[in-house]
Amino acid sequence: xxxxxxxxxxxxxxxxxxxxxxxxxxxxxxxxxxxxxxxxxxxxxxxxxxxxxxxxxxxxxxxxxxxxxxxxxxxxxxxxxxxxxxxxxxxxxxxxxxxxxxxxxxxxxxxxxxxxxxxxxxxxxxxxxxxxxxxxxxxxxxxxxxxxxxxxxxxxxxxxxxxxxxxxxxxxxxxxxxxxxxxxxxxxxxxxxxxxxxxxxxxxxxxxxxxxxxxxxxxxxx
Numbered sequence: 197x198x199x200x201x202x203x204x205x206x207x208x209x210x211x212x213x214x215x216x217x218x219x220x221x222x223x224x225x226x227x228x229x230x231x232x233x234x235x236x237x238x239x240x241x242x243x244x245x246x247x248x249x250x251x252x253x254x255x256x257x258x259x260x261x262x263x264x265x266x267x268x269x270x271x272x273x274x275x276x277x278x279x280x281x282x283x284x285x286x287x288x289x290x291x292x293x294x295x296x297x298x299x300x301x302x303x304x305x306x307x308x309x310x311x312x313x314x315x316x317x318x319x320x321x322x323x324x325x326x327x328x329x330x331x332x333x334x335x336x337x338x339x340x341x342x343x344x345x346x347x348x349x350x351x352x353x354x355x356x357x358x359x360x361x362x363x364x365x366x367x368x369x370x371x372x373x374x375x376x377x378x379x380x381x382x383x384x385x386x387x388x389x390x391x392x393x394x395x396x397x398x399x400x401x402x403x404x405x406x407x408x409x410x411x412x413x414x415x416x417x418x
Contacts, residue, residue, distance in 0.1 A: 222259060222260075222263070225258040225259040225263075225264075226259045226263045226264050226267060228258055228259075228264075229255075229257045229258055229259045229263065229264025229265075229267075230264045230267055230268060232255035232256070232257065232264070233255060233257075233264055233265060233268055233270060234268070235255070236251060236253060236254065236255035237253050237270065237273070237274075237277075240252070240253045240277075241253075241277070244277070244280070244281065250281070252278065252281075253274050253277050253278070254274070272312075272315075272316050272317060272318065272321070275308070275311070275312060275316070276312060276316065276321050276325070278308075279305065279308040279309060279312060279325070282301060282304060282305050282308060283305055283328065285301055286298060286301045286302045286305050288302075288331065288332065288335045291335075291338060291339045302332065302335075302336075305332065306329065306332055309325045309326075309328050309329045309332070310325075310329065312325035313325045313326045313329065313363070313367075319367050319368050320368055320371075322367050322368075323364045323365075323367040323368030323371045323374065324364070324368075324371070326360050326361075326363045326364035326367060326374070327360065327361060327364040327371060327373055327374040327377065329360040330357045330358070330359075330360030330361040330364065330374070330377055330378075330381075331357075331377065332357075333353050333354070333356045333357030333360060334354075334357045334377070334381065336353045337350055337353040337354050337357060340353060354381065354384075354385050357381055358378060358381050358382065358385065361374045361375075361377050361378035361381065362378060365378065
């Protein structure tokens with residue numbers, strides 16, 4: 197029994213050494229992946245801004261289980277960037293409603309925006325996503341015929357867009373784009389919606405319950 201103890205200790209040391217070696221290799225792979233992530237994201241940001249093809253903000257990685265991505269905690273940032281790519285491909289300035297591909301993209305865009313509003317930890321990004329939901333609602337409102345059996349649906353789209361802009365401002369009171377869009381849609385909604393939704397809550401600048409870009413008292417800014 198005593199003779200076997202030295203052999204057992206040597207075997208345990210070898211196992212521990214092997215485990216340390218494996219851990220060191222994994223850490224090295226994670227370090228390489230982290231460096232690749234840090235290079236890929238800003239590089240793709242530049243490509244996206246220039247309208248050039250991107251890698252999807254996803255570099256080739258070596259470590260298993262997306263360890264580098266997990267270490268950086270960039271999943272929310274990636275989700276927002278990929279939403280922006282889908283936003284561009286949705287061609288919101290195109291009022292065509294008969295293109296099924298655009299309809300599918302815009303439906304997916306709406307789902308991604310809603311997911312960001314609910315799950316993203318950054319209030320600024322959540323506010324921007326909610327504001328974009330409002331823009332998407334405005335696009336649907338503009339592309340719906342103003343007369344006929346769809347009139348009720350069109351009013352609901354306008355109400356939903358206004359609610360999204362209000363939500364964006366509630367999440368981030370510094371979101372001036374949402375304030376401007378809200379004010380614009382409240383003005384366009386006059387006569388189309390009930391008084392309360394169509395600027396009826398804005399009897400005067402700075403008044404109680406005022407909303408939109410001109411809601412502040414004179415001299416107070418937004």
